[in-house]
Amino acid sequence: MAYVEKFKGPHALSGKEFTYCPGCHHGIVHRLVAEVIDELGIEGKTLMVAPVGCSVFAYEFFNVDGTVAAHGRAPAVATGLKRTTPDKVVFTYQGDGDLAAIGTAEIIHAANRGEKITTIFVNNAIYGMTGGQMAPTTLLGMKTTTSPYGRDVNKEGHPLHVSEVLKELRGVAYLSRNKVDTPQDVIKTKKAIKKAFLAQMNNIGFGIVEILSTCPTNWGLTPIESMKWLEENLVKEYPLGTFIDKVGDDK
Amino acid sequence: MSEKVMVKGTEAIGEAALRAGCRHYFGYPITPQSELTEYMARRLPELEGVFLQAESEVSAVNMIYGGACTGKRVMTSTSSPGFSLMQEGMSYIAGAELPSVFVNVVRGGPGLGDIQPAQCDYFQATKGGGHGDYRLVVYGPESLQEAVELTIKSFDIADKYRNPVLILADGMLGQMMEPVSFPEFKDLNSFVDHSDWAMVGTKMERDAHRVTSFNIDPYGLEKMNIKFQKKYKEIVENEKMYEEYMLDDAEVVIVAYGTIGRIAKSVAKMAREKGIKAGVFRPITLWPYPYEALAKHTDKANMFFTVEMSAGQMIEDVKLAVNGKKPVEFYGRMGGVVPTPGEIFAKLMELVK
Ligand SMILES: Cc1ncc(C[n+]2csc(CCOP(=O)(O)OP(=O)(O)O)c2C)c(N)n1
Numbered sequence: 339m340a341y342v343e344k345f346k347g348p349h350a351l352s353g354k355e356f357t358y359c360p361g362c363h364h365g366i367v368h369r370l371v372a373e374v375i376d377e378l379g380i381e382g383k384t385l386m387v388a389p390v391g392c393s394v395f396a397y398e399f400f401n402v403d404g405t406v407a408a409h410g411r412a413p414a415v416a417t418g419l420k421r422t423t424p425d426k427v428v429f430t431y432q433g434d435g436d437l438a439a440i441g442t443a444e445i446i447h448a449a450n451r452g453e454k455i456t457t458i459f460v461n462n463a464i465y466g467m468t469g470g471q472m473a474p475t476t477l478l479g480m481k482t483t484t485s486p487y488g489r490d491v492n493k494e495g496h497p498l499h500v501s502e503v504l505k506e507l508r509g510v511a512y513l514s515r516n517k518v519d520t521p522q523d524v525i526k527t528k529k530a531i532k533k534a535f536l537a538q539m540n541n542i543g544f545g546i547v548e549i550l551s552t553c554p555t556n557w558g559l560t561p562i563e564s565m566k567w568l569e570e571n572l573v574k575e576y577p578l579g580t581f582i583d584k585v586g587d588d589k
Numbered sequence: 590m591s592e593k594v595m596v597k598g599t600e601a602i603g604e605a606a607l608r609a610g611c612r613h614y615f616g617y618p619i620t621p622q623s624e625l626t627e628y629m630a631r632r633l634p635e636l637e638g639v640f641l642q643a644e645s646e647v648s649a650v651n652m653i654y655g656g657a658c659t660g661k662r663v664m665t666s667t668s669s670p671g672f673s674l675m676q677e678g679m680s681y682i683a684g685a686e687l688p689s690v691f692v693n694v695v696r697g698g699p700g701l702g703d704i705q706p707a708q709c710d711y712f713q714a715t716k717g718g719g720h721g722d723y724r725l726v727v728y729g730p731e732s733l734q735e736a737v738e739l740t741i742k743s744f745d746i747a748d749k750y751r752n753p754v755l756i757l758a759d760g761m762l763g764q765m766m767e768p769v770s771f772p773e774f775k776d777l778n779s780f781v782d783h784s785d786w787a788m789v790g791t792k793m794e795r796d797a798h799r800v801t802s803f804n805i806d807p808y809g810l811e812k813m814n815i816k817f818q819k820k821y822k823e824i825v826e827n828e829k830m831y832e833e834y835m836l837d838d839a840e841v842v843i844v845a846y847g848t849i850g851r852i853a854k855s856v857a858k859m860a861r862e863k864g865i866k867a868g869v870f871r872p873i874t875l876w877p878y879p880y881e882a883l884a885k886h887t888d889k890a891n892m893f894f895t896v897e898m899s900a901g902q903m904i905e906d907v908k909l910a911v912n913g914k915k916p917v918e919f920y921g922r923m924g925g926v927v928p929t930p931g932e933i934f935a936k937l938m939e940l941v942k
């Protein structure tokens with residue numbers, strides 16, 4: 339019985355069934371964020387901003403007050419939330435299309451201001467919700483519905499390394515790139531998410547965790563193949579690591 | 590009400606917002622309203638409020654969205670090109686039913702245009718601008734005293750209907766100086782309680798509040814829209830404002846809003862001196878438009894004469910009100926040119942000949 343109780347998942351999740359495809363990492367990331375919220379005991383004062391993308395329903399999956407921002411605008415909305423209620427914990431949850439294309443200005447300026455918010459950035463190198471179009475993070479040579487011959491550096495430029503761009507900004511208090519395809523990585527990512535929240539709660543600055551993620555549906559691979567593809571291709575282009583950590587080890 | 594003080598238009602609106610209880614301003618500089626942004630930058634810290642200069646109007650409007658989600662009184666101001674950028678956010682704000690106050694100090698357009706006073710954003714302000722079936726309450730003040738009163742009212746109306754409200758001013762109103770008296774500061778604890786829907790944290794005592802314009806189910810979204818339309822109908826029934834000036838016996842009804850409405854009063858006086866019975870109908874709410882009040886004058890008047898600083902945008906509403914019963918004439922200047930009373934009068938004389 340206790341086991342069944344536990345399996346229900348973290349309290350910060352509403353229990354509403356996820357809408358993600360089999361093998362998609364959005365669900366794992368949701369669970370980790372919710373576990374962190376539980377462990378930090380902040381569920382009652384957390385406000386979330388869901389993006390436009392496959393995770394548009396995220397505000398229904400969490401047990402916290404939430405809203406949905408226009409495509410890419412989540413960091414600005416979160417800024418408005420935080421500045422009007424500084425005692426709350428505010429986080430955005432964004433895909434790479436949302437954050438790295440239409441919302442580049444908003445994320446750079448929120449990070450640079452050192453806005454006391456937290457961003458969970460899920461990078462699957464493609465637009466999921468709209469059916470697999472090219473994202474700024476799409477790899478060179480990678481075929482998508484809008485780069486059917488493979489992304490060409492002369493036409494579409496280079497994959498955008500968001501974390502490497504943000505690491506130059508002095509307002510950032512915590513920044514790391516992770517993945518969730520192995521149990522060890524899941525544990526590491528959860529720690530990273532916690533730090534990104536602590537960066538905000540300890541009033542140090544902006545916290546962000548980039549999480550490399552799968553999109554089996556639009557990559558045209560099985561969930562297992564997707565994990566392999568992530569390891570062999572995504573990780574090579576986007577090296578994992580902690581770029582900024584002003585939080586330290588003791589809370 | 591305090592003693593009268595000489596202030597500039599942009600500052601009058603800013604001070605009025607503060608007295609209305611606005612403690613959160615997000616904006617981006619653009620002529621001819623930058624002094625309003627600057628005024629808030631100076632005054633808000635004095636009142637322990639929040640001023641933040643966004644990186645763009647796109648961001649500013651989304652910060653307003655976030656601020657309004659928490660149920661706080663929030664405001665932004667801009668001028669035409671900036672207002673265009675805010676349209677995305679306006680639609681989301683209207684769709685999420687968030688109380689918020691906007692000021693558009695209109696300048697000549699289209700495009701980058703110039704920085705002179707104009708009324709060429711009337712369509713954008715009153716007929717949408719953003720996507721979807723939504724409405725803003727739009728006020729067009731003619732003087733600084735009226736701007737102060739309407740700014741304060743805007744916050745109450747926004748709260749009452751959970752809807753964005755727009756003050757549509759022009760560069761003239763923004764830049765002129767006039768004596769104004771301000772009301773006392775409102776008690777910040779006296780406002781509509783939004784805790785039944787706002788994002789203030791669950792305290793783990795209730796279900797999560799989900800504030801959004803999103804509804805993936807077409808029947809659900811239609812239901813949402815039906816609710817919006819009901820609210821808009823209520824606003825139409827209760828919130829129309831207009832001024833009638835020398836209209837009792839008027840044969841010519843000059844229709845104009847904002848600072849041109851004020852100029853029109855001088856024109857009506859000039860006409861009366863020449864024995865022409867002219868009066869002015871000045872809509873104060875541009876949405877909801879006071880159609881019925883204007884239509885009443887079709888019985889007595891022979892002619893309606895619309896004057897605008899645009900190619901003719903409000904004239905469509907005047908025609909809707911008059912409904913073909915009497916001729917509706919027009920005089921307009923564009924590009925930020927302000928028509929003089931003499932010029933308008935000359936056109937009027939031509940028309941009545
Ligand atoms: C202004 C605007 N432009 C475009 C869209 C269409 N759109 C919806 S989701 C999406 C891509 C989302 O991709 P990503 O952020 O990577 O999230 P994912 O679905 O992959 O999780 C796009 C382009 C929109 N909703 N709004």
Ligand code: SF4
Pocket residue numbers: 357358359361362363364392462466467552553554555556
């Ligand atoms: S389309 Fe891709 S990103 Fe979206 S839910 Fe499916 S697998 Fe996940």
